[in-house]
Amino acid sequence: MKAEIISxxxxxxxxxxxxxxxxxxxxxxxxxxxxxxFISQVGDNLGRLAxxxxxxxxxxxxxxxxGGLGPTEDDVTRESIAAALGETMVVQPELERHLRAFFTxxxxxxxxxxxxxxxxxxxxxxxxxxKGTAPGWWVEKNGRIIAAMPGPPRExxxxxxxxxxxxxxxxxxxxxxxxxxxxxxxxxxxxVDEMLSPLLKSNNPSIGVYAKPDGIHLRVTAxxxxxxxxxxxxxxxxEKVLATMGETVWGFDGDTLExxxxxxxxxxxxxxxxxxxxxxxxxxxxxxxxxxxxxxFKGGVVSYTNEVKAASGVDAKxxxxxxxxxxxxxxxxxxxxRTRCGADIGVGVTGVAGPSEMEGKRPGTVFIAIDDGxxxxxxPTFWPGERSVIKRRATTSALFHLKKLLEGRx
Amino acid sequence: MKAEIISxxxxxxxxxxxxxxxxxxxxxxxxxxxxxxFISQVGDNLGRLAxxxxxxxxxxxxxxxxGGLGPTEDDVTRESIAAALGETMVVQPELERHLRAFFTxxxxxxxxxxxxxxxxxxxxxxxxxxKGTAPGWWVEKNGRIIAAMPGPPRExxxxxxxxxxxxxxxxxxxxxxxxxxxxxxxxxxxxVDEMLSPLLKSNNPSIGVYAKPDGIHLRVTAxxxxxxxxxxxxxxxxEKVLATMGETVWGFDGDTLExxxxxxxxxxxxxxxxxxxxxxxxxxxxxxxxxxxxxxFKGGVVSYTNEVKAASGVDAKxxxxxxxxxxxxxxxxxxxxRTRCGADIGVGVTGVAGPSEMEGKRPGTVFIAIDDGxxxxxxPTFWPGERSVIKRRATTSALFHLKKLLEGRx
Numbered sequence: 001m002k003a004e005i006i007s008x009x010x011x012x013x014x015x016x017x018x019x020x021x022x023x024x025x026x027x028x029x030x031x032x033x034x035x036x037x038f039i040s041q042v043g044d045n046l047g048r049l050a051x052x053x054x055x056x057x058x059x060x061x062x063x064x065x066x067g068g069l070g071p072t073e074d075d076v077t078r079e080s081i082a083a084a085l086g087e088t089m090v091v092q093p094e095l096e097r098h099l100r101a102f103f104t105x106x107x108x109x110x111x112x113x114x115x116x117x118x119x120x121x122x123x124x125x126x127x128x129x130x131k132g133t134a135p136g137w138w139v140e141k142n143g144r145i146i147a148a149m150p151g152p153p154r155e156x157x158x159x160x161x162x163x164x165x166x167x168x169x170x171x172x173x174x175x176x177x178x179x180x181x182x183x184x185x186x187x188x189x190x191x192v193d194e195m196l197s198p199l200l201k202s203n204n205p206s207i208g209v210y211a212k213p214d215g216i217h218l219r220v221t222a223x224x225x226x227x228x229x230x231x232x233x234x235x236x237x238x239e240k241v242l243a244t245m246g247e248t249v250w251g252f253d254g255d256t257l258e259x260x261x262x263x264x265x266x267x268x269x270x271x272x273x274x275x276x277x278x279x280x281x282x283x284x285x286x287x288x289x290x291x292x293x294x295x296x297f298k299g300g301v302v303s304y305t306n307e308v309k310a311a312s313g314v315d316a317k318x319x320x321x322x323x324x325x326x327x328x329x330x331x332x333x334x335x336x337x338r339t340r341c342g343a344d345i346g347v348g349v350t351g352v353a354g355p356s357e358m359e360g361k362r363p364g365t366v367f368i369a370i371d372d373g374x375x376x377x378x379x380p381t382f383w384p385g386e387r388s389v390i391k392r393r394a395t396t397s398a399l400f401h402l403k404k405l406l407e408g409r410x
Numbered sequence: 411m412k413a414e415i416i417s418x419x420x421x422x423x424x425x426x427x428x429x430x431x432x433x434x435x436x437x438x439x440x441x442x443x444x445x446x447x448f449i450s451q452v453g454d455n456l457g458r459l460a461x462x463x464x465x466x467x468x469x470x471x472x473x474x475x476x477g478g479l480g481p482t483e484d485d486v487t488r489e490s491i492a493a494a495l496g497e498t499m500v501v502q503p504e505l506e507r508h509l510r511a512f513f514t515x516x517x518x519x520x521x522x523x524x525x526x527x528x529x530x531x532x533x534x535x536x537x538x539x540x541k542g543t544a545p546g547w548w549v550e551k552n553g554r555i556i557a558a559m560p561g562p563p564r565e566x567x568x569x570x571x572x573x574x575x576x577x578x579x580x581x582x583x584x585x586x587x588x589x590x591x592x593x594x595x596x597x598x599x600x601x602v603d604e605m606l607s608p609l610l611k612s613n614n615p616s617i618g619v620y621a622k623p624d625g626i627h628l629r630v631t632a633x634x635x636x637x638x639x640x641x642x643x644x645x646x647x648x649e650k651v652l653a654t655m656g657e658t659v660w661g662f663d664g665d666t667l668e669x670x671x672x673x674x675x676x677x678x679x680x681x682x683x684x685x686x687x688x689x690x691x692x693x694x695x696x697x698x699x700x701x702x703x704x705x706x707f708k709g710g711v712v713s714y715t716n717e718v719k720a721a722s723g724v725d726a727k728x729x730x731x732x733x734x735x736x737x738x739x740x741x742x743x744x745x746x747x748r749t750r751c752g753a754d755i756g757v758g759v760t761g762v763a764g765p766s767e768m769e770g771k772r773p774g775t776v777f778i779a780i781d782d783g784x785x786x787x788x789x790p791t792f793w794p795g796e797r798s799v800i801k802r803r804a805t806t807s808a809l810f811h812l813k814k815l816l817e818g819r820x
Contacts, residue, residue: 012436012449013446014446014629015439015440019432024425038458071599072610073603073607074610074618107792281695282695284691284695288714291766294715298714299711299713300712304694304704311752341715354701391699
């Protein structure tokens with residue numbers, strides 16, 4: 001099965017945004033056994049877009065698009081598909097009802113121009129989009145398929161995973177893929193590459209190494225005729241990877257550190273509080289990204305100045321003696337916020353986010369303390385980089401150590 | 411002058427890399443007054459690539475390519491151009507000498523397959539590439555131009571800036587672009603589109619509407635023969651947009667709300683503190699993303715439970731009487747954190763991030779209070795969505811209202 005991707009939007013041709021949607025979809029197709037020969041970016045222009053669809057339908061079995069499904073005059077993906085197929089768009093009463101209900105829930109009326117998001121052509125059915133107002137289009141005609149998805153990556157990936165990929169999987173049959181994502185933290189991409197060097201030569205299963213904000217991810221993938229054969233091929237390689245990476249591994253597939261930490265806290269009936277300086281609230285924000293986090297997260301303090309640290313229970317003498325960025329102050333922050341918020345576990349994070357040095361310490365210097373009332377552990381780290389990278393890495397590091405402690409493994 | 415970009419390389423179709431070269435080139439063309447209608451990614455395949463060149467030469471004046479100029483059998487950009495134009499590649503003794511000298515300097519012999527990097531067709535001249543071994547090709551035939559550049563971004567951008575862009579600038583004879591990005595917050599894309607409807611029909615200057623996490627952005631672009639003419643054309647349209655969008659406008663071009671708020675606080679010598687519940691630390695984190703924010707940000711409290719709110723100075727009776735998600739509690743949070751942290755301005759944010767209701771209030775219900783010690787203002791908002799969207803929007807909303815208050819405009 002031959003596929004082609006068309007990413008739609010004038011902003012792609014202005015260089016204002018990079019087309020990550022196409023790269024995402026391209027990365028998804030091999031697992032479905034679908035070959036990809038062409039990707040293109042086309043602006044919001046009816047004539048050029050209709051041409052692009054006509055050409056794509058002449059040479060590809062499946063055309064995947066993202067973008068141009070919005071309510072504005074600019075958005076002409078539907079119109080272009082209709083033009084390429086010589087069909088007419090008709091408002092669907094049920095889709096319209098659904099759309100109006102969305103705006104009613106939002107407490108506003110529906111702008112009249114949004115009604116075009118409720119249209120279909122005879123060859124198309126609507127693909128549900130619970131993440132936004134624009135349903136996608138699934139078009140089948142003359143043995144060709146068009147799947148038109150919305151442009152916002154969050155909406156597009158959701159629709160791909162839950163609607164479009166399953167439909168394509170049914171159509172392709174054939175080769176199956178088993179795949180596992182192993183997530184590590186604490187060592188760099190080059191070092192991981194070196195450690196896995198003998199395994200990386202393997203072709204099936206294969207291993208991909210990806211640097212992500214929450215550490216290095218390893219994608220192990222096996223292909224076979226059936227799912228159980230693919231799984232059987234996959235498993236020994238995953239075990240080799242786990243044996244090699246040891247304690248740096250913190251999760252698999254869709255796991256996030258904040259979700260795993262939350263599940264552990266819930267299971268153990270423990271509560272958490274944070275006091276952070278260099279991460280500036282990011283640690284608390286990531287923890288509270290998890291629905292239901294109010295069950296175990298009591299609250300936190302962003303102690304961006306020494307006065308606020310002192311007012312929140314950190315002994316000012318410690319700061320004067322050791323500096324705000326020190327093991328001692330991290331420890332005192334964890335203990336103080338634990339008591340103040342009445343939590344079982346307190347986490348303290350102090351460090352230098354940069355770009356300037358502080359107290360003679362270089363950006364990237366961070367102390368993370370975890371106090372459970374019986375014992376306190378401090379993890380000093382140094383990993384330089386940009387301000388946002390330091391904040392993100394310190395946050396990940398705090399959650400990583402917290403997870404290991406909750407598992408009794410550090 | 412109409413241009414088109416072809417990015418060449420099978421890895422682009424595997425989703426292994428994102429095509430940043432195309433986005434870079436796309437961003438460069440407006441300033442040259444060159445219109446870009448198509449971008450595509452094509453694999454290292456002679457037949458498909460030759461087709462892509464034939465089609466591109468039929469519809470575009472200039473074809474810019476990157477990739478496929480390496481020495482391996484996979485690299486067939488030259489071969490595809492030759493095939494599309496019906497010309498034959500011939501080794502150029504001078505280029506070959508140059509190439510051999512490069513390898514000699516490196517202390518190795520030249521692998522024989524590299525000799526194809528020293529070829530040309532009659533319509534092509536070589537574009538020097540001091541950053542690598544592969545010279546580019548500048549092809550002129552029948553009034554069409556192909557500029558074939560290497561794939562590695564460092565080599566491509568160098569060749570673009572020093573060789574290709576200057577040649578194109580000469581050819582276009584100076585159409586120039588002036589452009590301004592206007593950033594708004596508080597109303598949806600459909601509504602903005604409706605408000606600007608009469609202006610959106612204009613072709614030069616043109617207006618693009620983009621939905622972003624920090625609101626709706628409007629890109630106004632004007633083309634003219636000189637920069638000052640373009641600016642003169644741009645200005646009245648920008649003023650019309652500003653008049654239409656009124657108080658929803660909060661910034662231009664590279665502005666961010668957190669940077670603007672920080673600059674205003676610094677200029678006025680004021681300090682800030684935050685107490686937040688539903689945003690869970692995101693507001694403090696965004697504020698502290700700005701380098702130097704420790705000059706004006708004292709700190710914050712993430713009061714995720716009523717006990718922490720009470721322990722941080724919010725009257726428990728207010729919570730019992732009005733609920734934690736209420737105008738009264740938002741006001742008390744702003745006042746309490748202002749006092750506790752010794753700041754000039756306190757911001758309180760309380761709301762329901764979801765997915766569940768709280769106190770019978772629906773996810774998306776948020777109260778933002780700002781207290782400067784003399785007066786307190788509360789902004790109730792309701793904008794439903796996913797948890798992460800609600801957190802992000804409440805944070806943006808708090809910064810937006812804070813900016814307007816600091817400017818004395820709300």
